[in-house]
Amino acid sequence: xxxxxxxQVLGMKWLNDLVGRGLASLGLDLAxxxxxxxxxxxxxxxxxxxxxxxxIFMISYIQSYFPPEKTQKILSNFRGLGAxxxxxxxxxxxxxxxxxxxxxxxxFTSGGLPLGVTFSFLISSPMVDLGSLVLLMSxxxxxxxxxxxxxxxxxxxxxxxxxxxxxxxxxxxxFIHQARPVDLEEPSLSQGxxxxxxxxxxxxxxxxxxxxxxxxxxxGALIHNWIPQKWVVGLLGHRNPLGVPLATLxxxxxxxxxxxxxxxxxxxxxxxxxxxxxxxxxxxxxxxSLPSMIMLKKAIKPKLLGVFIAICAxxxxxxxxxxxxxxxxxx
Numbered sequence: 001x002x003x004x005x006x007x008q009v010l011g012m013k014w015l016n017d018l019v020g021r022g023l024a025s026l027g028l029d030l031a032x033x034x035x036x037x038x039x040x041x042x043x044x045x046x047x048x049x050x051x052x053x054x055x056i057f058m059i060s061y062i063q064s065y066f067p068p069e070k071t072q073k074i075l076s077n078f079r080g081l082g083a084x085x086x087x088x089x090x091x092x093x094x095x096x097x098x099x100x101x102x103x104x105x106x107x108f109t110s111g112g113l114p115l116g117v118t119f120s121f122l123i124s125s126p127m128v129d130l131g132s133l134v135l136l137m138s139x140x141x142x143x144x145x146x147x148x149x150x151x152x153x154x155x156x157x158x159x160x161x162x163x164x165x166x167x168x169x170x171x172x173x174x175f176i177h178q179a180r181p182v183d184l185e186e187p188s189l190s191q192g193x194x195x196x197x198x199x200x201x202x203x204x205x206x207x208x209x210x211x212x213x214x215x216x217x218x219x220g221a222l223i224h225n226w227i228p229q230k231w232v233v234g235l236l237g238h239r240n241p242l243g244v245p246l247a248t249l250x251x252x253x254x255x256x257x258x259x260x261x262x263x264x265x266x267x268x269x270x271x272x273x274x275x276x277x278x279x280x281x282x283x284x285x286x287x288x289s290l291p292s293m294i295m296l297k298k299a300i301k302p303k304l305l306g307v308f309i310a311i312c313a314x315x316x317x318x319x320x321x322x323x324x325x326x327x328x329x330x331x
Contacts, residue, residue, distance in 0.1 A: 010051070010134060010137055010138035011047075011138045011139070012043075012047045012050070012138075015043055015046060015047055016039070016043045016047075019039050019042045019043045019046075020039050023035060023038055023039055023042075033225045033226055036224070036225045037221040037222070037224070037225040037226070038221075040217070040220065040221040040224050040225065040267075041217050041218060041221040044217040044220065044221075044263045044266075045213060045214065045217050047138075048135070048213055048217070048259050048262070048263070049206070049210070049213065051131075051134060051135060051138065052131070052205075052206060052209070052213075052259055053202050053206060055130060055131045055134055056131075056198075056201055056202045056205050056206070057198045057199065057201070057202050058130075058198075059093055059129075059130055059131070060197060060198035060201035060202065061194055061195065061197075061198040062093055063093060063094070063201075064189055064193075064194040064197050064198065065194075066090075066093075071090060071108075072107070072108055072111045072113065074086070074090075075087060075090070075108070075113050075117055076111075076112070076113060078117075079114075081157070081161060083114060083116075083117045084116055084117055084120040084156075084157045084160040084161050084164070085120075085153075085157055086117075087113075087117040087118065087120035087121040087124075087156075087160060088120040088121065088123070088124040088128075088153050088156035088157050088160070089124070089153070090121060091120070091121045091122070091123070091124030091125035091128070091129070091156065092124060092125075092128055092129050092130055092149075092153075093129070093130060094121075094125045094129070101121070101122055101125035101126055102122070102292065102295050102296055102299065104121070104125075105118050105119075105121060105122045105299070106176055106299050108121065109172060109176050109299075110176045114164055115163060115164060115168065115169050115172065116160040116161055116162075116163050116164025116165070117160060117164075118160075119159060119160040119163045119164075119308065120156045120157055120159065120160030120161075121156075121160075122308075123155060123156035123159050123160065123287065123312060124152060124153060124156035126286040126287055126292075127152045127155070127156065127283055127286055127287045128148070128149045128152035128153055128156070131259065132145075132148070132149065132152075132262075132286075133145050133146070133148075133149050135259065135262050136148055136149075136262070139262060139265075139266050140269075140275075141330075143330040144275065144323075144330055147323070147326070147330060148279060148319075148323075151319045151322070152283070152319070154315075155311075155312070155315035155316070155319065158311075158315070159308075159311040159312065159315060162311060163304075163307060163308070163311070166307065168303065168304045168307065171300055171301040171303050171304035172299065172300050172301070172304065173298070173299055173300060173301065176299055209259055209260065212259070212260035213259050213260050213263075215260060216259070216260030216261055216262070216263045216264055217260075217263040219263070219264050219267075220263030220264045220266060220267040221263075221267070222267075223264065223267035223268060223271060224266075224267040224270055224271070227271065229271045229272050232268060232271035232272050232273050233271070233272035233273070235273075236268060236272075236273035236274060236277045236278070237272050237273060237274060238274055238324070243273070243274060243277040244276060244277050244280045244317050244320035244321055244324070245280075245317055246277075247273075247277045247278070247280045247281035247284065247320070248280045248281065248283070248284040248288075248313060248316050248317055248320070249284070250281060250284070251280075251281045251282070251283070251284025251285035251288070251289075252284050252285075252288045252289065252290060254285045254289060254290075260285075261281070261282045261285045261286060262282070264281070265278045265279070265281060265282050268281070274323075274324045274327060275323050275324065275327040275330075276319065276320040276321055276322065276323030276324035276325075276326075276327065277320055277324065279319065279320060279323050280316050280317060280319065280320030283312075283316040283319065283320075284313075284316055287312050287316065288309060288312055288313065288316075293305070293309065296308070
């Protein structure tokens with residue numbers, strides 16, 4: 001049953017076979033570069049889109065019970081390490097990219113939550129959302145997916161705790177401290193209204209991320225069928241000890257969410273890149289993308305931004321090297 005769920009429900013192998021038969025009926029050779037690229041592209045775009053819609057609906061339905069005001073109240077009741085853990089866990093059921101998480105981070109900070117808690121949330125939200133768990137499980141298996149999410153949460157909790165311990169509250173821009181939190185009365189929604197909210201979130205999120213899915217899957221198809229394997233192995237394989245920091249740096253200038261990066265990661269792994277190096281690339285893209293850092297710079301001062309980037313980069317590279325060491329045991 002477990003294998004069926006992974007292969008046919010999450011992995012949708014039936015869809016890959018269906019796409020292959022359809023392309024073959026059109027006279028395309030699936031063993032050729034063009035045929036293989038088209039099969040990879042169509043299969044991954046449809047699979048990721050279907051999983052995305054289902055995940056967003058489920059997560060948004062859950063979110064309807066936890067509007068930002070209620071989340072803020074819950075977090076305000078905790079202190080210390082427990083608050084950081086809760087902040088990181090709440091990040092797993094919130095927006096799918098760092099740029100979407102930053103407005104919530106600003107709201108939580110202006111509402112008086114401890115800085116470490118808000119940063120634990122900010123780190124975990126794009127890095128280890130529930131979507132990443134399901135998609136990683138569909139491609140890399142449950143061991144890799146669970147280890148990735150666990151270590152991502154460790155980075156979020158440790159990073160937030162370290163920032164709290166450094167007492168960098170003065171490094172937040174003044175306009176955030178001066179903002180008055182809005183105390184809204186918690187709305188009471190019917191089940192139908194929650195379902196409607198979840199449906200609207202599906203449409204809105206898909207509209208935002210679908211272009212990145214197309215770009216990510218397109219790059220994955222290019223790597224999968226057109227880039228020589230020796231190039232990927234030389235740069236990101238076991239013979240290059242600097243593959244992990246290189247992959248992290250390559251990911252930073254890009255902007256995508258987990259749904260756009262997984263097809264690239266899948267193709268890189270197929271071509272011989274090490275698992276940890278591939279996951280470091282994914283974390284770099286989702287957590288430290290240049291556009292999100294530009295947005296974050298508007299809210300915090302350079303010293304705190306530098307500390308945040310250093311913590312995330314070191315944590316990501318540490319996870320990358322750890323996965324490279326464990327690769328033989330979890331794949």
